[in-house]
Amino acid sequence: MKKNLKKLAQNFPESSGVYFFKKNKEFLYIGKATSLKNRTLSYFSKELYQKRGPLLEKMMEEVNDLVFEKTDSVLEALILEANLIKKHQPKYNTKEKSDKSFCYLIISDEEYPRIFIKRHKDLMEKKIKEKIKYSFGPYTSRKNLEEALKIIRKIFPFFSQKKTIAEKTPFYKQLGLAPNLGISKKEYGKNILNIKYFFEGKKEKILKSLEKKMKEFSKKEEFEKAAEIRNKINSLKHIKDSSLIFAEEKEKKGMEDFRIEAYDISHTAGKEIVGAFSVVFSGEALKSEYRKFKIKEFQNSNDTGALREILERRFSHFEWKFPDLIVSDGGVAQKRVVEKFLKENKLENIKVVSCLKNKKHKVEKILGERKIIEKYKKEILLANSEVHRFALSYHKKLRGKNFLGK
Numbered sequence: 001m002k003k004n005l006k007k008l009a010q011n012f013p014e015s016s017g018v019y020f021f022k023k024n025k026e027f028l029y030i031g032k033a034t035s036l037k038n039r040t041l042s043y044f045s046k047e048l049y050q051k052r053g054p055l056l057e058k059m060m061e062e063v064n065d066l067v068f069e070k071t072d073s074v075l076e077a078l079i080l081e082a083n084l085i086k087k088h089q090p091k092y093n094t095k096e097k098s099d100k101s102f103c104y105l106i107i108s109d110e111e112y113p114r115i116f117i118k119r120h121k122d123l124m125e126k127k128i129k130e131k132i133k134y135s136f137g138p139y140t141s142r143k144n145l146e147e148a149l150k151i152i153r154k155i156f157p158f159f160s161q162k163k164t165i166a167e168k169t170p171f172y173k174q175l176g177l178a179p180n181l182g183i184s185k186k187e188y189g190k191n192i193l194n195i196k197y198f199f200e201g202k203k204e205k206i207l208k209s210l211e212k213k214m215k216e217f218s219k220k221e222e223f224e225k226a227a228e229i230r231n232k233i234n235s236l237k238h239i240k241d242s243s244l245i246f247a248e249e250k251e252k253k254g255m256e257d258f259r260i261e262a263y264d265i266s267h268t269a270g271k272e273i274v275g276a277f278s279v280v281f282s283g284e285a286l287k288s289e290y291r292k293f294k295i296k297e298f299q300n301s302n303d304t305g306a307l308r309e310i311l312e313r314r315f316s317h318f319e320w321k322f323p324d325l326i327v328s329d330g331g332v333a334q335k336r337v338v339e340k341f342l343k344e345n346k347l348e349n350i351k352v353v354s355c356l357k358n359k360k361h362k363v364e365k366i367l368g369e370r371k372i373i374e375k376y377k378k379e380i381l382l383a384n385s386e387v388h389r390f391a392l393s394y395h396k397k398l399r400g401k402n403f404l405g406k
Contacts, residue, residue, distance in 0.1 A: 008066045009040035015070055016077045018084060021092070022065040029059060029092040032081040034245050036068045055318035059092045072203070073239040075148050080201055082139050093319065103145060104137035105199060106130070111185060113192050115158045117145055136199040140319070142288060147244050152198060155235045156191040207236060258282060260376065262327035262355075262383035263310060263338075265295075265303045266391040273302075274394050275310040278387035279323075280379045285386055289320075292394045303330065304337045311341045322347070325372060327383050328354045335367055355384045 012019070014035045021029040021043075033039030043060065071077040085093050104123060108114045109131035120138060122128055139145045194206050210233050217226035260280040267273040273295040279286040293313060295306045307328065314320070326342075328334040335354035342350050353368030366373045366380060373380065 005063060005066050006041070006044045009037065009044065012037040012040055012068055013070060014038065016072075016074045017068050017070040018077055018080045019066065019068045020084075021059065021063045021090075022067065023062045024064065027084075027088040027090040028062060029090050030081060030084050030088065032074070032077040034074055034077075036070070040066060040068070055092075055316070059318075072237075073241050074244040075151055075239050075241045076201070076203065078139070078144055078148055078244065079136075079199055082137055083201055085138065102138040102140055103142045104135045104139070105145060105149070106132055107134040107192060107196065109133035112159055112188055114160055115149065115192075115195065116160050117142060117149070134196055144244060147241075151239060151241055151244075152195060155232050156194050156198075158188075158191055158195060203236060207233060210236075258325070258376070258379075259321060259323045260325045260327060260379050260383045261314075261323040262329070262380075262387040263307060264329040264384075264387040264391040265306045265310075266388075266394070272398050273306050274391060274398060275306055276387055276391035276394060277310070277314060278383050278390055280383040280386070283379055285382060287386075290386075290390050292390065294398070304333055307334055307337050308341060311338065315341075315345065315347075323350055325351045325353065325376065325380075327380050327387075328352065329357070329384060329388065330354055331356045332367065353380060355380070361388075 014037045016032075016034055017036045018030060018032050019036055019040050020027055031039070043056075069080065071080055102120050103117050104120060106116055106118050106128070108116075113133060114130070118128055123135070194209075197203070197206050210229050214226050214229040214233065217223070217229065258281070261277045262280070263275065263277045265273065265275045274292060275295060276290065276292040279289040281289075291314065293310050295309055297305070297309050315322070326338050328338050331354060335352055338352045338354075342348055342352065351369060351372050353366050353373060355363045356365045356367055358364045363381060363384065366377065
């Protein structure tokens with residue numbers, strides 16, 4: 001069956017779009033791609049199995065069909081992916097269904113609606129003060145959604161702050177990213193409506209409306225207005241999403257780049273135990289991919305037990321890229337916990353080091369494979385420092401809430 005699926009992938013186009021792994025009529029997984037052919041073929045490589053682990057292997061055992069839908073741009077693939085995940089709820093798109101870190105595009109309900117990005121967690125906990133008129137998502141990458149808004153904002157300018165504040169920022173208007181000061185509520189409303197249609201995947205509807213308006217201006221010999229709309233039409237037909245392509249290429253090349261995850265536990269005399277991991281990817285801290293955990297099963301200063309719990313919860317997310325190297329905070333005991341977990345889950349290809357610290361909590365020695373330590377010492381120390389800061393910050397926040405009785 002896998003050979004047949006691979007043959008299907010080999011015949012996919014080298015264009016952007018969305019791909020579907022299916023079991024008969026059931027959608028198992030939906031993903032976007034810059035190149036449908038290259039992206040889907042990557043699922044049949046040994047390296048991907050090593051990187052993504054047993055959950056991906058489980059999914060591939062169930063798959064018996066592979067189909068695609070082309071889009072005119074990577075931006076439209078991003079939007080289509082989110083809309084279809086919301087519609088079909090594929091069971092292997094775990095993050096979209098359970099993780100609080102994904103985000104939504106929000107259009108506020110006010111005289112001059114604003115557009116901004118909010119986390120799902122904020123929506124669920126009702127931390128958003130503005131009234132919401134429309135929301136779109138879930139989107140797995142805030143960075144991709146930000147890039148998408150930069151592209152669409154050049155075509156249909158919008159406010160992201162209160163209109164009175166935005167009026168004080170002429171810089172945005174010079175760049176064409178905010179509406180003109182004298183824009184009427186009606187004209188501004190058209191921009192918002194077009195953005196709504198775009199995120200609903202209705203680009204053709206927008207184009208038809210704009211083409212009709214352009215002809216009307218031409219008949220009235222209002223050629224300047226007609227030219228302005230013509231430019232919008234051309235921009236929509238030829239979306240320049242190079243920044244999104246770059247992000248997609250980085251994702252696709254994830255197997256070639258080196259990802260480090262550092263883990264740490266924080267508590268006060270065994271109480272309020274929390275854990276976290278930081279991510280350093282190709283030498284840079286990726287703060288958007290840091291994760292924190294409130295320990296559920298282990299208390300009373302059981303650091304190794306807490307570390308085991310974090311690993312189990314972290315590696316249940318196959319859609320999160322697996323690391324090439326894990327950095328544990330501690331000594332031999334913590335290192336062995338990680339190694340045992342990886343062995344049990346057939347992930348021995350992931351390397352492990354541990355940061356042994358002195359009484360001043362400074363790294364005294366890094367335990368692990370010498371070649372790895374020599375090559376990535378700077379990144380290991382960065383990851384370890386970042387996770388300690390991140391875990392400690394989370395612990396202090398929880399401790400403060402409990403102190404206040406929240």
